[in-house]
Amino acid sequence: MTGRVFEIREFTLHDGPGVRTTVFLKGCPLRCAWCHNPEGQSFEKETMVRKDGRRVPCGEDWSPEALAEELLKNADIMASSGGGVTFSGGEPLSQSDFVLAVAALLKPKVGVAIETSGYAPGDVYERVISQMDFVYQDLKHHDADAFRKWCGGELGVVLDNIARLRRSGVRHSLRVPLIPGVNDSEADRGAFAALAGGSPVEYLPYNPAAGAKYPMLGRKYEL
Amino acid sequence: MTERIKSLLDRTFAKEQKKFRRDVDWKPLLDKFIAEGVDDETRARMGLEAMLAAEEPAFMEGETIHFLRTVKQIPDLHSDAEMDARRAAGTAFGEKGVVFNLTADFGPTIAVGLDARLDEIAARLAKAEAEGDAEGVNFLRNADLSVRAVLGLADRYGIEHVPHKGARTLHEALQFLRILHYAMWCEGEYHCGLGRIDQYLFPYYDADIKSGRLTDEAALEELEEFFIACNRDSDLYIGVQQGDNGQSVMLGGVTRDGKNAFNDLSRLCMKACGELKLVDPKINLRVDKTTPLEVYEAGTELTKEGLGFPQYANDDVVIPALQKWGYELEDARDYSVAACWEFLIPGVGMDINNIDAVSFVGSLDAAMRGASAAASYEDVEKAFFGEIQRRADALVKKYAHVEILPGPFVSVISTGCVARARDICKGAKYNNFGIHGTGIAVAVDSLAALKDVVFEKRLVTLSELVKLLDTDFAGRPDVLSAAEAAPKMGNADPRADEIAKRLIAFWGHAFDGKRNDRGGIFRPGTGSAMYYIWHARDVPASPSGRLRGQPLSANYAPSLDVPVKGPISVVRSFTEPDLGPVCNGGPLTIEIHDSAFAMPDGVTKVAQLVKFFVERGGHQMQINTINRETLVDAQKHPDLHRHLIVRVWGWSGYFVELDKEYQDQIIKRVELCA
Ligand code: SF4
Numbered sequence: 001m002t003g004r005v006f007e008i009r010e011f012t013l014h015d016g017p018g019v020r021t022t023v024f025l026k027g028c029p030l031r032c033a034w035c036h037n038p039e040g041q042s043f044e045k046e047t048m049v050r051k052d053g054r055r056v057p058c059g060e061d062w063s064p065e066a067l068a069e070e071l072l073k074n075a076d077i078m079a080s081s082g083g084g085v086t087f088s089g090g091e092p093l094s095q096s097d098f099v100l101a102v103a104a105l106l107k108p109k110v111g112v113a114i115e116t117s118g119y120a121p122g123d124v125y126e127r128v129i130s131q132m133d134f135v136y137q138d139l140k141h142h143d144a145d146a147f148r149k150w151c152g153g154e155l156g157v158v159l160d161n162i163a164r165l166r167r168s169g170v171r172h173s174l175r176v177p178l179i180p181g182v183n184d185s186e187a188d189r190g191a192f193a194a195l196a197g198g199s200p201v202e203y204l205p206y207n208p209a210a211g212a213k214y215p216m217l218g219r220k221y222e223l
Numbered sequence: 224m225t226e227r228i229k230s231l232l233d234r235t236f237a238k239e240q241k242k243f244r245r246d247v248d249w250k251p252l253l254d255k256f257i258a259e260g261v262d263d264e265t266r267a268r269m270g271l272e273a274m275l276a277a278e279e280p281a282f283m284e285g286e287t288i289h290f291l292r293t294v295k296q297i298p299d300l301h302s303d304a305e306m307d308a309r310r311a312a313g314t315a316f317g318e319k320g321v322v323f324n325l326t327a328d329f330g331p332t333i334a335v336g337l338d339a340r341l342d343e344i345a346a347r348l349a350k351a352e353a354e355g356d357a358e359g360v361n362f363l364r365n366a367d368l369s370v371r372a373v374l375g376l377a378d379r380y381g382i383e384h385v386p387h388k389g390a391r392t393l394h395e396a397l398q399f400l401r402i403l404h405y406a407m408w409c410e411g412e413y414h415c416g417l418g419r420i421d422q423y424l425f426p427y428y429d430a431d432i433k434s435g436r437l438t439d440e441a442a443l444e445e446l447e448e449f450f451i452a453c454n455r456d457s458d459l460y461i462g463v464q465q466g467d468n469g470q471s472v473m474l475g476g477v478t479r480d481g482k483n484a485f486n487d488l489s490r491l492c493m494k495a496c497g498e499l500k501l502v503d504p505k506i507n508l509r510v511d512k513t514t515p516l517e518v519y520e521a522g523t524e525l526t527k528e529g530l531g532f533p534q535y536a537n538d539d540v541v542i543p544a545l546q547k548w549g550y551e552l553e554d555a556r557d558y559s560v561a562a563c564w565e566f567l568i569p570g571v572g573m574d575i576n577n578i579d580a581v582s583f584v585g586s587l588d589a590a591m592r593g594a595s596a597a598a599s600y601e602d603v604e605k606a607f608f609g610e611i612q613r614r615a616d617a618l619v620k621k622y623a624h625v626e627i628l629p630g631p632f633v634s635v636i637s638t639g640c641v642a643r644a645r646d647i648c649k650g651a652k653y654n655n656f657g658i659h660g661t662g663i664a665v666a667v668d669s670l671a672a673l674k675d676v677v678f679e680k681r682l683v684t685l686s687e688l689v690k691l692l693d694t695d696f697a698g699r700p701d702v703l704s705a706a707e708a709a710p711k712m713g714n715a716d717p718r719a720d721e722i723a724k725r726l727i728a729f730w731g732h733a734f735d736g737k738r739n740d741r742g743g744i745f746r747p748g749t750g751s752a753m754y755y756i757w758h759a760r761d762v763p764a765s766p767s768g769r770l771r772g773q774p775l776s777a778n779y780a781p782s783l784d785v786p787v788k789g790p791i792s793v794v795r796s797f798t799e800p801d802l803g804p805v806c807n808g809g810p811l812t813i814e815i816h817d818s819a820f821a822m823p824d825g826v827t828k829v830a831q832l833v834k835f836f837v838e839r840g841g842h843q844m845q846i847n848t849i850n851r852e853t854l855v856d857a858q859k860h861p862d863l864h865r866h867l868i869v870r871v872w873g874w875s876g877y878f879v880e881l882d883k884e885y886q887d888q889i890i891k892r893v894e895l896c897a
Contacts, residue, residue, distance in 0.1 A: 008788070013828055021791075051882065081827075209885040215882065
């Protein structure tokens with residue numbers, strides 16, 4: 001078994017407690033208009049062309065053992081700081097067997113967390129989150145039509161999984177990426193709070209630099 | 224911060240102090256020195272007397288700690304022609320020749336007062352006269368008059384009790400310290416450090432608190448007033464850049480008898496700096512493997528302000544290293560930094576910690592050219608080490624005889640000069656010279672690349688590679704790409720780190736057994752000072768893929784143009800070598816964007832990173848929080864900021880790789896945060 005990863009970033013500060021490394025898995029079933037990791041959408045290997053003309057290959061296949069070994073090079077500081085590894089993407093649930101295999105190798109030594117859109121079959125979702133110490137669950141929109149329009153998917157899938165998450169008892173937080181004119185009105189806030197049903201919600205301010213990587217893929221940021 | 228401090232701070236920022244300043248033409252004094260053939264010691268005293276006589280007491284409204292520079296120029300004591308003639312006659316000088324990069328022993332004088340020091344000088348003078356020790360007599364007479372000149376200005380200021388008598392309170396001690404430090408600058412010394420203020424001021428603070436004279440808040444206010452005063456005249460002090468004035472303090476560590484020295488005053492000093500957000504004094508913090516995380520967190524609160532300090536020094540590495548170099552254990556435990564980052568024992572060290580530097584990149588270039596027929600990588604490395612040794616030996620010869628120009632006043636406030644009846648320029652207990660080693664990472668990356676490209680992939684021969692370096696790899700982009708892709712120091716890659724270990728082990732012993740004519744040794748270090756700019760000019764492209772004209776990294780840090788995995792790997796790589804033998808000074812420097820501190824636990828995480836460095840045996844570390852100014856500079860000079868990572872939103876990126884419009888947005892965002 002191998003998994004496809006497009007970035008391994010050390011010392012990420014916004015992805016959970018302690019000193020962490022975040023693994024970005026390549027491929028995502030959604031197409032959010034504001035996606036800031038466009039190279040994480042396709043499951044295929046790609047090439048990014050930097051401003052200075054240099055070509056950077058994007059997407060590398062790892063065995064669970066090799067990836068765990070690479071990540072655990074920092075096990076000492078991760079463990080002593082109460083940190084660990086966060087799986088992100090793309091959509092890590094799209095490579096759930098791989099994520100579970102890596103997590104199983106990591107867990108005796110360091111913490112594991114996941115950042116997910118929640119766009120996956122319920123059984124897959126449950127299997128993965130049950131192995132996580134913490135879940136960052138995206139809540140991109142509260143309205144099914146808007147979710148279909150802006151993200152290209154069915155909101156019900158996500159909401160069902162959020163219900164599973166709450167039932168699971170796994171520590172979690174819901175993250176709402178605020179997008180101007182899409183989901184950032186007062187009324188939107190009320191709707192999000194209602195959907196959250198008591199789970200902690202973090203509102204992430206929109207960053208206009210979200211489209212920075214599109215030109216490197218020869219794509220245009222439409223938002 | 225109290226209203227009074229806020230007002231003093233605002234007016235200092237507004238440069239109110241400048242209205243007191245005037246120009247003085249010191250040329251007639253110099254002409255007189257030359258015409259009358261006045262000796263060095265006497266010139267130093269007369270210069271100080273003239274300077275202090277020309278100073279006018281000046282008071283900022285609301286201040287209680289006085290002494291302000293009003294005369295812009297400090298007298299020149301020697302003409303360029305005189306200095307050139309001495310150099311031509313075979314005398315080497317460190318920089319300008321005067322005492323510099325030095326922290327005096329302020330504590331004992333603050334304790335007893337200058338009147339008592341005058342008595343001591345008088346007693347020693349009588350002895351020197353009886354012994355017919357002409358040099359001693361000349362020094363002591365000038366020392367006596369220098370002290371009187373300082374007292375004279377204090378009297379004109381109308382300051383009571385201190386500096387005549389010993390300080391009784393924290394306030395008096397701070398006033399006394401201000402006077403002594405100020406007098407050093409007026410005597411012509413520069414890069415004057417303040418040393419371990421949390422140690423030598425602690426008895427006054429402690430007595431004030433215990434007697435109920437001061438609350439912690441009141442003590443904080445007094446410290447803040449003193450720290451503000453350190454920023455008033457600093458634009459008149461000499462340095463390569465504004466702010467390069469050496470006004471450093473050292474906090475924490477252990478006492479001379481080995482007990483934990485981090486105390487309430489250390490904490491208060493950090494708090495004062497955090498509130499004031501001024502560039503001076505620069506905080507250094509001594510830590511070791513027993514230092515609790517909360518101390519690192521307190522330090523990181525300062526880092527978060529983007530001040531570029533504290534700079535951390537690791538007692539577990541530095542103290543044994545100094546001992547191995549012959550410093551007595553009690554002295555080693557009392558170390559501070561000279562001014563920037565070179566380790567020095569205040570009062571007893573007349574070390575010249577930055578007398579010269581060896582360019583590793585230059586050494587490698589020369590070695591490759593001399594060994595272009597080398598049959599193996601090992602041969603190249605051997606030739607490289609041979610070249611380093613040759614350069615080290617040349618420096619030993621060059622600095623066999625160094626003269627320092629006298630400073631009778633700084634001698635009085637240093638340990639043992641009066642007792643020896645000799646100016647500190649003649650030597651103190653420790654008289655070692657420090658030698659920087661520049662371009663460590665570029666040299667290591669270059670060796671790793673040439674090993675890979677020449678001896679493993681065999682893309683070119685060594686002599687072909689050397690030719691390519693002269694033309695910036697013209698016509699061979701494949702070689703350049705391969706060089707760039709080769710292992711780099713800072714990625715926790717043993718293929719590079721093993722080379723670094725060998726280089727640092729070699730460098731650490733390159734001066735073994737060598738002495739200067741003061742009996743001192745040569746201390747190799749990992750610092751660069753400004754040499755990293757100068758040394759980059761002397762060489763063409765490097766095998767690492769560094770092109771001609773690109774700078775080297777400053778101090779002990781990854782090459783500027785290589786992507787690294789992140790700060791953990793950097794710390795890992797840079798703590799692989801045994802850093803004890805290269806403990807002259809020179810910090811690992813890491814830059815972190817201030818968005819790192821947007822999350823509430825950002826401070827804790829950065830503190831954990833520093834703790835990790837210390838636990839892995841790092842010697843010295845500095846973290847910079849990158850702010851708007853740096854970002855603007857990064858736009859103009861991307862090559863200098865290749866490692867600048869910015870958190871863009873859900874991802875982090877290299878700032879210089881973003882399109883300008885995104886860069887602008889981030890700059891704006893940082894402005895809003897500030
Ligand atoms: S779910 Fe995340 S990775 Fe997938 S398209 Fe949306 S923002 Fe991008």
